[in-house]
Amino acid sequence: MTGFARADGANGAASWTVEVKSVNGKSLDVRCRFPSGLDAVEAFARAEAMRVLKRGNVNIGLSLTRTARQSPLRLNRELLAQVIELAREIEGAGAERPRIDALLSVRGIIETVEEDGGGDAEGERAELEAALTRSVAEMLGKLAQARLDEGRHLAAVLSGHLGTIASLTEAAARTASLQPDALRAKLKAQLAQLLEAVPSLPEERLAQEAALLIAKADVREELDRLRAHIAQAHALLAEGGAVGRRLDFLCQEFNREANTLCSKSADVELTRIGLDLKATIEQFREQVQNIE
Known part of the structure; x- marks a missing residue:
């Protein structure tokens, strides 16, 4: 009843590792360690383990990493024009002309554009859960094969x-x-x-x-x-x-x-x-x- 299987996967901005292992047991005891918010994937993992295995202490672990998406940048031209105008006034007063990188470092000159996920976010979540489900099913299949061997x-x-x-x-x-x-x-x-x-x-x-x-x-x-x-x-x-x-x-x-x-x-x-x-x-x- 002993066996072990492990695999890494990725989908879009998410990457994960699935690890399943089993040891001897008089009956079937399935324990899952999943991140919060993946209740549907965890429920599938339990049901699939009960389908392919009949006995043993089985542990299914899933670690998930979400990569922060790089948002596009936008130049606030109106604010930049105001800063340049102020820089010219300062230069007219005898001060040194400011460098362009100093102008661009002024807060608000470069802005991050926030995107509205809407329906796309729901679609991406469903796609991620489907990929995780496939990965869990594959590892349970490999565990069952290892036990069979x-x-x-x-x-x-x-x-x-x-x-x-x-x-x-x-x-x-x-x-x-x-x-x-x-x-x-x-x-x-x-x-x-x-x-x-x-x-x-x-x-x-x-x-x-x-x-x-x-x-x-x-x-x-x-x-x-x-x-x-x-x-x-x-x-x-x-x-x-x-x-x-x-x-x-x-x-x-x-x-x-x-x-x-x-x-x-x-x-x-x-x-x-x-x-x-x-x-x-x-x-x-x-x-x-x-x-x-």
């Missing part, structure tokens, strides 16, 4: 973990087939303790204890469920799309079966396999957190 890589990693889980499951099945011998020895030891009890236990109670011990040691159901979960996980990876939450749920099921397998184990080797299984499932779960 990461997902393809993670799919291969997850398939490898599933292969290891499958191998350990079959190893547990082979070891469990040898478990009756260990179980028989354990049962004999426990029966010997029960027979030595004072007062002695009735035969019915001994039969119940033996049956309970055998039932607790049977791990065939756990192994069958592990195989079913492995097949379902492979199917989800092949399906593609937003499967992260369903894979996350499967991880919980994997863990439940592995824990039960270890608790039922009457053999050191089967316990070791169960612990390896739990370690691999945890690695699988950690990678699933990166999947949308």
Whole structure:
């Protein structure tokens, strides 16, 4: 679910930078940092992020710079004529003739012409918002592509973990087939303790204890469920799309079966396999957190 995209743009007297990034998250959380006055663009960004993304913490940032427009200048000829006339009077009184740059520096000689934007201003605003919208949409598309590329890589990693889980499951099945011998020895030891009890236990109670011990040691159901979960996980990876939450749920099921397998184990080797299984499932779960 991680990704990053950034681009610069310009339109008329405005320039901007759009930056989008995402990190892991259980659900989709979109946060925007936009300048004031761009509510329509921000609303589009949120809606577009929800359309192309399904999971993760997403941050969309937009910085906008507006370049001050250079207004045209105008010469105030009437005022200039008055200043020149005053300069001549001063020169007639024996003063030095003023330079032209000194005349032009008199306030009001050079004026700035204020333009009335009117409908043009509204049109320029609409054009700017459209350009910003396109830029945001493009960056969200690049972010989604970056996440998709990461997902393809993670799919291969997850398939490898599933292969290891499958191998350990079959190893547990082979070891469990040898478990009756260990179980028989354990049962004999426990029966010997029960027979030595004072007062002695009735035969019915001994039969119940033996049956309970055998039932607790049977791990065939756990192994069958592990195989079913492995097949379902492979199917989800092949399906593609937003499967992260369903894979996350499967991880919980994997863990439940592995824990039960270890608790039922009457053999050191089967316990070791169960612990390896739990370690691999945890690695699988950690990678699933990166999947949308």
